[in-house]
Amino acid sequence: MGNLLVLGDSEIHNIITNLSKAEIYTFRDVLARCLRDYSVGAEREYQPAPGVINRPEGQRCLFRPFTSSEGIGTKIIVQPPPTSKAGTALRGMVAMCDSDGVPSGILNAEEITTYRTSLIALIPYLWRRHTAKIVVFGAGKQALWHLRLALALRGDEIESIVVINRTASRAEELVVKLRGENDAKWKSAATMQHIDPSRPDFQEYLKSHLSAADAVFCTVASREPLFPASYIITEGRERQPYISAIGSWQPDMIELDPELLHQTVKRISPGSKAGSLLVDDRKYVLEHSGEAAQSKIGAEYLVEIGEMEKLEHDEGDNGPLHDWMKDGLLIYKSVGVGMTDLAASNAILDIARERGPSKASPIIGTSPEDNRPPTPPSYLTTPNDVLGRPDSLIVVWSRLKDENDNHFMKHSLRSEISGAHRNLAMSPVSKSDPIIIVGAGAFGLSTALHLAQAGYHDITVFDKGAGVPSDFSAANDVNKILRVEYDDDFYTNLSVEALKAWKTPLFAPHYHQTGFLHCTSGEAPKKAIDTLNSFRASAERHPDVRKCVVPLDNRDDIVRAAWQFQDGPLPGWKGYFNRYDGYAHSTNALKAVNEVCVASGVRFYLGDAGNVVEILYQASTKQSDAQSRKATGVKTRRNTTHNAALIIVAAGAAASSILPSLGTQVVAKSWSVAHIQLTDSEASALRGLPVTYARDLGFLFEPEHGTNLLKLCPMGGGFINTDPKTGVSHPPDTLGESQFMPAGDERRLRKLLAHTLPSLADRPFINKALCWFADTADSDYIVDYVPDTSNSVVLLSGDSGHGFKMFPIVGSWVKALLEAEDGEQEISRWRWKDPKMSRAGNWGEAVSWRVGSSEEFRDIRPAQSKAKL
Ligand SMILES: Cc1cc2nc3c(=O)[nH]c(=O)nc-3n(C[C@H](O)[C@H](O)[C@H](O)COP(=O)(O)OP(=O)(O)OC[C@H]3O[C@@H](n4cnc5c(N)ncnc54)[C@H](O)[C@@H]3O)c2cc1C
Numbered sequence: 001m002g003n004l005l006v007l008g009d010s011e012i013h014n015i016i017t018n019l020s021k022a023e024i025y026t027f028r029d030v031l032a033r034c035l036r037d038y039s040v041g042a043e044r045e046y047q048p049a050p051g052v053i054n055r056p057e058g059q060r061c062l063f064r065p066f067t068s069s070e071g072i073g074t075k076i077i078v079q080p081p082p083t084s085k086a087g088t089a090l091r092g093m094v095a096m097c098d099s100d101g102v103p104s105g106i107l108n109a110e111e112i113t114t115y116r117t118s119l120i121a122l123i124p125y126l127w128r129r130h131t132a133k134i135v136v137f138g139a140g141k142q143a144l145w146h147l148r149l150a151l152a153l154r155g156d157e158i159e160s161i162v163v164i165n166r167t168a169s170r171a172e173e174l175v176v177k178l179r180g181e182n183d184a185k186w187k188s189a190a191t192m193q194h195i196d197p198s199r200p201d202f203q204e205y206l207k208s209h210l211s212a213a214d215a216v217f218c219t220v221a222s223r224e225p226l227f228p229a230s231y232i233i234t235e236g237r238e239r240q241p242y243i244s245a246i247g248s249w250q251p252d253m254i255e256l257d258p259e260l261l262h263q264t265v266k267r268i269s270p271g272s273k274a275g276s277l278l279v280d281d282r283k284y285v286l287e288h289s290g291e292a293a294q295s296k297i298g299a300e301y302l303v304e305i306g307e308m309e310k311l312e313h314d315e316g317d318n319g320p321l322h323d324w325m326k327d328g329l330l331i332y333k334s335v336g337v338g339m340t341d342l343a344a345s346n347a348i349l350d351i352a353r354e355r356g357p358s359k360a361s362p363i364i365g366t367s368p369e370d371n372r373p374p375t376p377p378s379y380l381t382t383p384n385d386v387l388g389r390p391d392s393l394i395v396v397w398s399r400l401k402d403e404n405d406n407h408f409m410k411h412s413l414r415s416e417i418s419g420a421h422r423n424l425a426m427s428p429v430s431k432s433d434p435i436i437i438v439g440a441g442a443f444g445l446s447t448a449l450h451l452a453q454a455g456y457h458d459i460t461v462f463d464k465g466a467g468v469p470s471d472f473s474a475a476n477d478v479n480k481i482l483r484v485e486y487d488d489d490f491y492t493n494l495s496v497e498a499l500k501a502w503k504t505p506l507f508a509p510h511y512h513q514t515g516f517l518h519c520t521s522g523e524a525p526k527k528a529i530d531t532l533n534s535f536r537a538s539a540e541r542h543p544d545v546r547k548c549v550v551p552l553d554n555r556d557d558i559v560r561a562a563w564q565f566q567d568g569p570l571p572g573w574k575g576y577f578n579r580y581d582g583y584a585h586s587t588n589a590l591k592a593v594n595e596v597c598v599a600s601g602v603r604f605y606l607g608d609a610g611n612v613v614e615i616l617y618q619a620s621t622k623q624s625d626a627q628s629r630k631a632t633g634v635k636t637r638r639n640t641t642h643n644a645a646l647i648i649v650a651a652g653a654a655a656s657s658i659l660p661s662l663g664t665q666v667v668a669k670s671w672s673v674a675h676i677q678l679t680d681s682e683a684s685a686l687r688g689l690p691v692t693y694a695r696d697l698g699f700l701f702e703p704e705h706g707t708n709l710l711k712l713c714p715m716g717g718g719f720i721n722t723d724p725k726t727g728v729s730h731p732p733d734t735l736g737e738s739q740f741m742p743a744g745d746e747r748r749l750r751k752l753l754a755h756t757l758p759s760l761a762d763r764p765f766i767n768k769a770l771c772w773f774a775d776t777a778d779s780d781y782i783v784d785y786v787p788d789t790s791n792s793v794v795l796l797s798g799d800s801g802h803g804f805k806m807f808p809i810v811g812s813w814v815k816a817l818l819e820a821e822d823g824e825q826e827i828s829r830w831r832w833k834d835p836k837m838s839r840a841g842n843w844g845e846a847v848s849w850r851v852g853s854s855e856e857f858r859d860i861r862p863a864q865s866k867a868k869l
Contacts, residue, residue: 009108018601034343039306116344118145121244138219139165155188168196180506218245229260240329254290278332433645441473444650450811452600464611468594480804487534501808510589515690516581522572524696548579568756611637631792653772669775674765683708714745721857731772741768
């Protein structure tokens with residue numbers, strides 16, 4: 001077996017979400033064999049009894065040991081004490097050794113348990129003839145995995161999925177997530193919806209769905225039946241359903257109506273005198289399930305899934321038994337068979353080993369001692385290896401120091417072969433080459449999403465933040481304006497395209513089309529008025545946007561467009577209202593895309609493990625190409641190296657710290673933000689408020705749903721942090737240094753409030769911060785190869801403070817660059833450029849939509865924080 005692998009939840013998640021249909025079937029076979037060995041083989045008698053210990057601190061600890069001819073292990077599940085800061089969800093691990101006692105794996109138990117339970121519940125589902133209509137109870141991980149697997153295995157046969165959950169918003173979230181994943185992966189045409197249990201006609205609705213369902217998956221830890229038997233057993237029902245119930249696992253829990261169980265066993269079904277219920281473990285179901293306790297159905301009516309699998313396996317596809325399995329009313333109750341944890345864990349360890357460290361990383365350690373010689377990974381020992389030069393491979397193996405080297409070698413050797421057939425300078429990567437994206441902000445995540453959707457399947461994203469979104473991301477925010485009008489039609493057209501993408505299932509839940517109220521106050525400078533007019537002109541030039549633009553010539557017009565300003569004096573305010581625009585909840589949008597990326601197999605390294613300190617290069621060996629070097633990977637703050645064929649730097653304001661050649665063409669700049677905490681009634685009075693932007697003062701948004709935070713940003717030239725030695729501006733080293741708002745900005749915001757919402761003008765500001773972005777002289781983005789890197793490094797930067805609206809489409813620009821036939825950025829304004837600034841970072845004058853000049857951070861930071869440093 002070889003090395004001890006340590007797999008965390010995200011690595012396991014990466015593995016199981018990345019399995020192909022054939023691999024899922026193989027996994028299913030492993031579990032089915034395990035159940036057969038348990039039910040009709042001898043394995044049941046070799047399973048030790050589980051133990052439960054309740055500690056005085058309140059923890060409930062379950063120890064579930066298991067053995068098989070292939071391995072021995074134990075699962076530890078802990079229910080934390082009620083006071084736990086980590087929450088009270090069950091957590092735990094599986095510890096494994098091989099049949100000789102050599103430690104083989106330590107795995108986080110959460111994903112494995114969910115996955116094996118769902119996949120076993122889908123074993124009978126795969127016997128079924130029909131699966132057009134699916135109803136799911138629950139909106140947690142089990143529900144998600146049942147549906148993921150159903151879509152992965154039979155997505156083309158499913159017509160509708162209906163999710164029912166006590167909290168309707170969670171069901172809605174599940175549906176949105178599933179739609180996003182389906183769009184990215186399985187492309188089933190199934191409709192997906194949830195039903196809100198609070199609607200008055202809920203029971204009728206439920207009955208109509210259940211009486212037509214082909215499969216019903218119950219995944220709820222419920223204390224009463226989820227639906228009456230009469231919703232299933234209906235007169236003239238055309239097709240009988242398959243019903244699985246895995247959510248309740250204690251005698252006082254129950255999901256299925258006892259009457260439904262009685263009705264089921266009355267029906268003739270093979271394998272017993274009367275009807276049968278399918279279970280995973282007869283004894284455990286009788287002792288631990290509320291269904292058995294309340295229905296008082298005896299052991300003689302229960303058939304184990306392993307017994308049916310044996311029949312299925314031995315007897316093939318014929319007879320009344322198969323008719324029942326395929327078309328009969330089939331109910332499956334599960335409480336879990338410990339041995340299947342062992343089988344699932346072993347299967348995951350095997351896949352992790354097969355895929356090597358890039359797919360199963362991080363492999364945290366290989367001790368305690370494993371006294372065996374290391375086993376070369378299969379890609380180096382397979383006789384028909386792509387190189388066909390096994391002797392040279394053995395030499396390579398003996399030189400490898402660690403798994404990282406090993407992976408690098410694998411990659412380099414593959415590049416060597418494929419390099420003969422393609423020009424690396426033009427198309428730097430194939431879809432199987434490892435790609436690293438530095439930065440999980442708006443640009444990096446969008447890139448991961450688009451590349452994963454296009455079939456690139458070895459993508460790793462690094463971010464120095466502890467989670468997604470990172471605290472360092474400019475997009476880690478409650479809202480961002482999505483406006484389409486620019487004074488430059490190139491960006492207007494792109495924004496229209498982006499807004500269309502905001503209306504697709506993955507992004508739409510985070511888009512709020514409140515409209516954009518764009519004005520200048522009576523004291524605005526001419527530049528601000530000119531910019532407003534050129535924005536309006538561009539909106540009016542666009543055929544789709546034009547219809548949504550309304551002029552606002554005086555206070556009455558403004559209050560008609562936004563009644564919430566009825567108490568605001570709005571002195572001299574004029575402008576226009578554009579219904580086409582709105583805002584996005586940026587944090588939630590980033591999280592949603594992150595989840596789809598993870599589900600699509602993109603790996604994430606976060607915190608210190610994801611903090612990239614350096615790009616590693618290999619000098620060119622060709623004489624003619626002496627200047628050209630090639631990136632081989634990245635080094636992180638933890639001093640670990642990760643190899644890749646292509647590095648995409650999407651590190652926002654911090655890009656120049658890892659790409660010093662950027663020099664001054666990208667300037668780290670910041671604007672300030674502040675918030676006001678509103679009460680529920682104050683927030684209700686501002687619901688639907690358009691994004692309101694006074695070009696000379698600043699802008700504010702509808703309060704955040706849930707927290708009632710009103711966000712405000714002042715208008716101004718921004719703040720830069722220039723290193724006097726290099727002339728390059730960088731964000732300050734720590735986030736704490738940016739937690740304030742300069743006095744001038746605060747004055748402008750108080751004026752904005754006095755003009756619009758005077759009752760809030762003197763309210764305290766909270767969560768004040770400078771937020772750093774990557775500015776360019778002409779406000780154009782940079783999406784290009786970094787010179788002298790043999791097209792092995794791409795820079796994706798220069799968002800210039802207006803990039804978030806492009807979140808759904810940014811990644812498509814990177815894909816286009818990677819797939820460009822001539823290897824060049826087609827859009828000249830997005831190419832690597834020469835610095836054009838007149839004075840470090842002070843580009844306010846060059847771009848029409850900026851008002852005011854930049855100031856140096858050292859001149860505005862509070863005295864106290866200056867003194868500390
Ligand atoms: C105050 C403010 C208001 C804005 N308002 C709007 C708006 O209304 N509408 C709009 O469209 N846009 C707006 N923007 C701009 C928008 O936020 C940015 O365009 C967008 O976030 C840029 O995305 P990015 O991925 O390039 O950078 P970011 O989102 O900043 O992401 C960069 C990521 O790189 C990571 N990183 C940095 N260094 C490293 C490293 N060494 N190793 C690993 N990871 C690293 C960071 O942790 C971060 O997650 C605003 C920006 C600011 C500052």
